[in-house]
Amino acid sequence: MVFNKTEEQEKEYLRQIINTINDSINNTDKSVKEHVDTLQEYKEYLWSNKDIDPHEIRSMRESILRHFATGESVIDKRKRLGKILDIPYFGRIDFTESKERCGTMALYIGIHTFYDPVKKANLIYDWRAPISSMFYDHELGNASYSSPSGEVDGNISLKRQYRIRKGKMEYMIESSLTVHDDILQKELSSNADDKMKNIVTTIQREQNRIIRNEEAQALIIQGVAGSGKTSIALHRIAYLLYTLKGEITSKDILIISPNKVFADYISNVLPELGEETVPETSMEQILSGILDHKYKYQNFFEQVTELLDKPTPEFIERIQYKASFDFISQLEKFILYMENNYFKATDVKLTKHITVPAEFIDEQFRRFNRYPMRKRFETMTDYILEMMALRHYFKATTAERNLLKKEIQKMFSRNSDIQVYKDFFEWIEKPEMFKMRKNRTLEYADLAPLAYLHIALEGSPTPSRVKHLLIDEMQDYSPIQYKIIQKLYPCRKTILGDTCQSVNPYGSSTADMIQKAFITGEVMKLCKSYRSTFEITSFAQRIQTNEELEAITRHGEKPTILSFKNPEKELSAISELITTFKKSTYKSLGIICKTEMQAQEITEELKSYTDNLYFLSHQSTAFAKGIIVTSSHMAKGLEFDEVIIPQASSTNYNTLIDKSMLYVAVTRAMHKLTITHWGKPSRFIP
């Protein structure tokens, strides 16, 4: 007999579950109150009794801490219960184990586990539990999952999906498929929120494999635009926090994200999944940190702007060379060269009668080669003086010690990293490859190699406590940057991106290049694109074909291309499109320009037609709902119900990097896309 066979029975069961959760909430509230009262009693006792003996104080202190810890975990539980009251579960599978004789289990799956202490049974299973994986991986029929004690085989006889909101069941679907297409279609057709949302109810099989991959040391996810890479990476973090509880907490995870707006945009997913948000940083922050924030540098955004503007061929060449593996191997050879040639030992006369011979000093420089070059001087001095004390009974004074150390330091050719870096380019006979900008500002492409040399000379900063590193927009970082990341964060990693969406075509990395830079790493692919309608995805494919991409069959309006005689007409048409958007059910509109300067200009111009425009610059820190005007670079990773791409003329979109920008802009649209231009249209518009 099937448990809760009909929809009526399911609705009644939901009511029962909600009552049980409410009982549990009342009990935890009582327990929280008891803890608070006890702590208050302790406090009053301590305040009113001045002469308590130290033993009593100690034992009270322990009790207080114990109460505090239990109190905190009860509060956590209370928070979780409050959350599951809204949507207790979203799926169900009926599973019969082949070996066991305990019959068929109806497993309800939700964001959190719910254990009923009265019935002594798990009423809801966490979506991350091993048994729940079958919900995502299997259709009706034979199924299995990996439990801690081995593979469990069995049979799924029923599969249901529910939409429950505020404790009420809106509908349920019985399905033989993994995740029912109707529900996925409904989710995908909904409008964009101001923050990325979780997709736990509709995770697809190929996505689930990535979320639950525990083997890969570095998991590299190459996924087409809109394939759910970022969502999946965040669900993976939630999964790891669940399975590795006790070993890893959200504070042990670090996200390297492209900018603050993106970090803000994704900041809701983990809390929605019941986990804390994780720390976030940027590549520039890391690299500049290695160099003690000593140098002014062109940031990545400025480099992209220069590439879009009028880059000189030499500028492009410098970026390209520094993103090559040949460059890394030259740099490594040079480090070896420094090791062999930069330390020129000389005799050091410590007293009238005592001289430390050059040969002996040189020997010590080589002896301590496990230390970075500039970190050897202290240890060498100590060792030399120890040897002299042993062999010659010479006991050096502090002044003599300082003198020796200073002299040894002087034997190393260079103190300045920049000078060493310049030497490198002389050594490879390519001095033209290094160019300092005005105001002693470094080019962005020099930041990483300079940091690499700095590590060879001074060592890495203190070992990081990061246990899992997440890198988004992987294609925008070059191999040398990955080499540094590997030195700094030898932990496990999840790295994701899409080569087709590079805003750094001369210095970008493919999944294979990243794998090569890390030596180890597993590449997994996501080929299905979920964000945009079939029509928009097909349009994007004609701008830049990705053979691996598979568009989801969700249909919508065909993208529109509007041509005008002059910029005034174009602007007035855009303002009309804005008016139509305001009357529509769509919640977000992105007006995406090629550069930030163009976005700023258009914002100013549109202000006389419409209000509530939000200009998103590279200095912005938060994403906003409504009408956003921004550049392609900033729009990367974001999505909008509707997108307008202005100024798509042949002069504005003409080069390789322009094409990438157009592709990024087009793939931000979920439901509607309009491209406008005056004069000749860009050759990239299909």
Ligand SMILES: Nc1ncnc2c1ncn2[C@@H]1O[C@H](COP(=O)(O)OP(=O)(O)OP(=O)(O)O)[C@@H](O)[C@H]1O
């Ligand atoms: N299994 C799924 N169920 C529901 N929605 C999904 C699913 N997978 C992806 N999506 C939706 O597709 C959209 C794109 O997801 P996401 O931004 O994570 O993709 P991405 O690969 O990082 O995109 P891009 O590289 O283009 O920025 C989001 O709206 C996300 O909610």
